[in-house]
Amino acid sequence: MNGAIPGAQRLRAASAGNRVLGVLIVLLIALTLGMDQLEPLFRALFPDLGNPLYSRDSFLNLMLAHIGLVLMSSLISVTVGVAAGLFVTRPVGREFEPMVSSLAAIGQTFPPAAVLAIAVPLAGFGFAPTIIALSLYGLLPVIQNTIAGLGTVPQATLEAARGNGMNRWQILRRVELPLAMRVIIAGIRVSVIINIGTATIGSTVGAKSLGTPLIAGLVGNNLAYVIQGALLVGLLAIVTDLLFERLERRFSFGR
Amino acid sequence: MIELKGLTKTYAGKNVVDNVSLTLDTGEFGVLIGPSGCGKSTTLKMINRLVPLSGGRIILNGDDVTELPAEQLRRRIGYAIQSTGLFPHWSVAQNIATVPQLLKWPKSRIDDRVDELMAMFHLDAAEFRHKYPHQLSGGQAQRVGVARALAADPEVLLMDEPFGAVDPLTREVLQAEMRRVHQQTGKTIVFVTHDMDEALQLATRIALLNGGKLVQYDRPIELMVKPDNDFVREFIGQADLGLKLLSRRWVHQYQREPSLEHHATHPGLDHCWQLDDAGRPVALEGARLDEDHEVTEVKPEWTATPGMSMKEALSRMVWYRVMVLPVVDDAGKLIAEIGMQGIMGIQAENGTQAS
Numbered sequence: 001m002n003g004a005i006p007g008a009q010r011l012r013a014a015s016a017g018n019r020v021l022g023v024l025i026v027l028l029i030a031l032t033l034g035m036d037q038l039e040p041l042f043r044a045l046f047p048d049l050g051n052p053l054y055s056r057d058s059f060l061n062l063m064l065a066h067i068g069l070v071l072m073s074s075l076i077s078v079t080v081g082v083a084a085g086l087f088v089t090r091p092v093g094r095e096f097e098p099m100v101s102s103l104a105a106i107g108q109t110f111p112p113a114a115v116l117a118i119a120v121p122l123a124g125f126g127f128a129p130t131i132i133a134l135s136l137y138g139l140l141p142v143i144q145n146t147i148a149g150l151g152t153v154p155q156a157t158l159e160a161a162r163g164n165g166m167n168r169w170q171i172l173r174r175v176e177l178p179l180a181m182r183v184i185i186a187g188i189r190v191s192v193i194i195n196i197g198t199a200t201i202g203s204t205v206g207a208k209s210l211g212t213p214l215i216a217g218l219v220g221n222n223l224a225y226v227i228q229g230a231l232l233v234g235l236l237a238i239v240t241d242l243l244f245e246r247l248e249r250r251f252s253f254g255r
Numbered sequence: 256m257i258e259l260k261g262l263t264k265t266y267a268g269k270n271v272v273d274n275v276s277l278t279l280d281t282g283e284f285g286v287l288i289g290p291s292g293c294g295k296s297t298t299l300k301m302i303n304r305l306v307p308l309s310g311g312r313i314i315l316n317g318d319d320v321t322e323l324p325a326e327q328l329r330r331r332i333g334y335a336i337q338s339t340g341l342f343p344h345w346s347v348a349q350n351i352a353t354v355p356q357l358l359k360w361p362k363s364r365i366d367d368r369v370d371e372l373m374a375m376f377h378l379d380a381a382e383f384r385h386k387y388p389h390q391l392s393g394g395q396a397q398r399v400g401v402a403r404a405l406a407a408d409p410e411v412l413l414m415d416e417p418f419g420a421v422d423p424l425t426r427e428v429l430q431a432e433m434r435r436v437h438q439q440t441g442k443t444i445v446f447v448t449h450d451m452d453e454a455l456q457l458a459t460r461i462a463l464l465n466g467g468k469l470v471q472y473d474r475p476i477e478l479m480v481k482p483d484n485d486f487v488r489e490f491i492g493q494a495d496l497g498l499k500l501l502s503r504r505w506v507h508q509y510q511r512e513p514s515l516e517h518h519a520t521h522p523g524l525d526h527c528w529q530l531d532d533a534g535r536p537v538a539l540e541g542a543r544l545d546e547d548h549e550v551t552e553v554k555p556e557w558t559a560t561p562g563m564s565m566k567e568a569l570s571r572m573v574w575y576r577v578m579v580l581p582v583v584d585d586a587g588k589l590i591a592e593i594g595m596q597g598i599m600g601i602q603a604e605n606g607t608q609a610s
């Protein structure tokens with residue numbers, strides 16, 4: 001795809017991308033640490049609200065809790081998803097492929113709120129049910145892309161790997177995974193971005209996140225709270241997405 | 256040396272390779288040929304055990320291949336295929352270094368070997384070392400594929416239609432290179448093709464397969480002049496046997512001293528070469544079909560080299576209407592000449608070919 005773009009132009013595009021990413025990261029940190037400084041602005045925008053700045057918890061705490069939720073659940077999604085994708089693409093697990101794929105697809109069709117509702121009676125309120133819901137939810141893109149990514153490795157490449165005396169482990173490590181990595185990372189990217197958004201509803205079952213001010217705002221009819229939460233969640237999602245984009249590009253091997 | 260003994264492969268009750276026995280001595284260039292689906296690739300892949308045997312044995316330099324660990328066996332055997340199978344995420348140098356890496360050679364030895372192979376295949380190291388496979392032309396990629404197969408100095412080189420997907424011009428260049436590499440390295444090669452001209456160009460032994468069975472296993476000349484049956488005759492094609500024969504003969508076998516002065520009394524030597532100070536031929540006096548061009552300027556297009564086939568030499572004589580070609584060395588210096596008489600002197604019977 002990028003092959004058509006001449007080197008200089010590609011470099012220029014990359015450096016412009018770097019600047020955008022840099023600005024967004026600075027903005028994300030500044031807003032997380034310094035939302036209080038904007039109190040006059042929110043007061044001016046929402047003169048009717050008695051308390052236009054969410055203050056039951058610091059935005060730094062909320063941000064860290066949010067990132068913690070996403071990290072934890074993504075770690076589970078990626079570990080389980082990549083392992084499952086690897087398993088069903090090996091000779092021993094090939095027969096399980098249709099089952100695993102459809103299970104993951106079904107998991108995705110449940111609305112996250114429903115998964116939460118089911119998880120609460122099983123795991124109680126708070127962190128645990130949110131993690132369960134998020135990891136289940138993030139599983140599908142990882143499994144799907146792991147299978148798809150490994151499927152893009154050309155047959156001739158695999159035959160050459162075997163013919164040159166690589167054992168199964170070496171073929172996986174040196175050939176299949178590097179070649180599938182770009183697609184796998186694209187799946188992880190989707191999974192993480194979904195979870196950054198979905199983690200907000202964890203606050204409905206008592207898991208602290210950037211959803212906390214958002215939900216509080218919705219319940220208490222406080223639009224300022226909603227904006228403060230949504231702004232940070234949105235920025236976090238965009239920055240994460242851009243970071244993943246750069247990570248993916250590392251695995252394009254000159255193409 | 257490779258010995259196939261009663262080699263058989265069965266898929267769904269059908270023998271796609273059926274009791275094939277043959278011996279290929281060290282240093283021979285063996286070509287497996289036959290119609291599509293006759294079992295060439297299957298036979299080849301049984302040698303490095305990419306395909307497990309159903310019956311029979313394969314002995315590689317005294318070792319039964321089924322008794323060696325598969326990976327260890329494959330590191331002793333080079334393998335090059337039509338679609339190259341180059342690793343797209345590795346540079347040319349990394350691709351070539353595949354087997355030495357697996358064998359854990361020290362880095363300096365690997366680097367030296369990569370340079371050596373790139374030189375052997377006329378790939379400029381500075382330019383190509385760090386390129387990725389998708390940045391190569393078909394011919395360059397194929398060279399890298401063969402270089403990779405040769406990297407760890409394997410006992411045998413297996414090649415499955417390696418030049419099947421490149422254009423005819425490039426294919427000829429690669430064939431000539433392959434012949435040179437075979438002569439330089441003395442490798443035992445098993446080469447699969449369905450192109451008889453390619454087989455005749457390269458082989459010192461040809462195995463013709465049909466329906467999984469070995470039909471005839473012989474030197475190329477024998478196959479042409481003593482076909483065992485009609486299938487062989489038909490497969491080789493009777494149409495231009497004489498030309499096929501010429502494609503097995505090399506200029507250096509029939510070249511003679513260049514004529515540097517006129518010998519009016521010797522028919523066929525009634526011409527002479529004019530040389531420049533460096534000994535390069537610049538013009539030919541006489542020996543043209545159309546007499547009004549008494550002196551002809553020598554052009555690279557109708558110059559021969561010792562490694563050129565007699566078929567190509569003949570083709571150049573006919574096309575450029577000269578009775579004699581200058582034979583030059585790498586520096587372009589006149590070392591010999593090759594004439595029509597040399598070509599007419601070739602006989603099907605006259606000896607076994609130089610390999």
Ligand SMILES: Nc1ncnc2c1ncn2[C@@H]1O[C@H](COP(=O)(O)OP(=O)(O)OP(=O)(O)O)[C@@H](O)[C@H]1O
Nearest residue numbers: 266267271289290291292293294295296297298449
């Ligand atoms: N894995 C397999 N399962 C079943 N049949 C196979 C398999 N591999 C090859 N065959 C069959 O075995 C026969 C020989 O195949 P092979 O690939 O050796 O032919 P080939 O001589 O190399 O042909 P081509 O010139 O088309 O490459 C064919 O009829 C093919 O359909």
Ligand SMILES: [Mg+2]
Nearest residue numbers: 295296297415
């Ligand atoms: Mg084949």
